[in-house]
Amino acid sequence: MTETMPLIFNHAFNNMGIHRIEGFVETENNNCKKALAKLQFKLEGTMKDCEIKNGKFISLDIYSKLD
Numbered sequence: 001m002t003e004t005m006p007l008i009f010n011h012a013f014n015n016m017g018i019h020r021i022e023g024f025v026e027t028e029n030n031n032c033k034k035a036l037a038k039l040q041f042k043l044e045g046t047m048k049d050c051e052i053k054n055g056k057f058i059s060l061d062i063y064s065k066l067d
Contacts (some may be wrong), residue, residue: 001039005039020064020066024063
């Protein structure tokens with residue numbers, strides 16, 4: 001993921017005119033959060049108890065990468 005995503009970002013920002021890419025990650029998914037950090041995504045905040053998974057409320061962290 002960390003090798004191909006920069007190519008996709010480059011195409012999105014430079015050829016498609018996209019300005020913002022977002023990622024919503026379960027707060028407890030540390031592997032995904034580490035991958036987003038390597039890709040230079042910035043944590044914007046946490047939506048507390050916003051979804052139900054397996055009968056329990058979970059929180060989502062919101063990340064973004066800007067052009």
